[in-house]
Amino acid sequence: MSNQQRCDYLIIGAGIIGLALARELKNRFPAADILVIDKEADVAFHGSGRNSGVLHAGFYYSADSLKARFTREGNRMMTDYVTGRGLAINRCHKVVVASDLNEIEGVQELQRRxxxxxxxxxxxxxxxxxxIDPNAKTTGIALYSPTTATVDPGQVCHALKDDLEAAGVRFLFGQGYLKRQGDAAILTTGGLVxxxxxxxxxxxxYADTVARDYGFSQHYTIIPFKGIYLKYTGTDKPIRTNIYPVPNLKNPFLGVHYTVTVDGTIKIGPTAIPAFWRQNYAGLEHFRLGELLEILGWESRLFLGDNFGFRSLALSELKKYDRSYFTGLATKMVKQINTAGFNQWSKPGIRAQLLNTATKELVQDFVVEGDRHSIHVLNAVSPAFTCSFPFAAWVVDHFVLKQ
Known part of the structure; x- marks a missing residue:
């Protein structure tokens, strides 16, 4: 293989967003030479392969947000893709329940949205x-979402990879972005230009660090949050549907909830624990001192200033490492549950959450920056998996076609 290659479109990252962008570009420009690179050995090694697989419906977000539009459309498009491709799907639906009278207004606000x-x-x-679910418990009313479902995110990503390769899209794995070389080229970690x-x-x-090489992401940085679920290992099935609490709409986290996965497994979570480096999954795995110092610096400032309630968020999330505390949060939403049955931690995931460094606020909507040489997807947080297909179409319309 030559150490120098050329293509029409180079996509850095083989997660769901990179795959959806390659799919959209290939659909629009069938003759284009599209190359997708990733530092890992295959697709969906990180967030895209570690998320819950929930296809969200789109009622959490304000109507003027990109998330609102893309989640509604994405739910339909991803459902059509999965069913058309013969992939696994669990149409388990979802309810949002109120733990007390004070949360009834929250349920009503979600309905309005x-x-x-x-x-x-x-x-x-x-x-x-x-x-709908005999074990679910609410105060007075609940919100019902019949279009919420769960899929296997890893299976979806590998199916997309197979489709793209069949259409002529090229993949290079073990080739991460190392640095920019002029306006039109990059050097990879494997020594390719x-x-x-x-x-x-x-x-x-790492989207923000790549973007800064091109002069973008000047007022943004990624703050990583670790998400872990607890799986139920009992032989009974005490939950039928996804059961969620009323969230705090001022931050992008939905709180501890019950998820019924595509294979019927029940789990509670996730956590949203501030991580100390970007791939801080377990122990000192992928430890980078520079990342630790930078991220700890930002988290310390947010903690001391209590921006967007970060102090109480961090303290409450850290308590979730205590399994009894974690399971106790979930008991409020059901009539009865054997908490001892939740005894297996899932593979952790890291949420790449964008922070506006000027306002010190977490960015809740999609953020994309770019010019005629490069486009940078800076904030593609949950529910990015659900949103991926219409989001990719929007990026092509608003950035690629306007070059």
Missing amino acids: GERNGVDVRIIDEQELAE LEAGLTINAAGL
């Missing part, structure tokens, strides 16, 4: 909730 976003949601009473008509950065946890 869902209706404004054109999402199929409705308020149900306790009797109808019992018909790759020249492209347009470079698209979908590097997830």
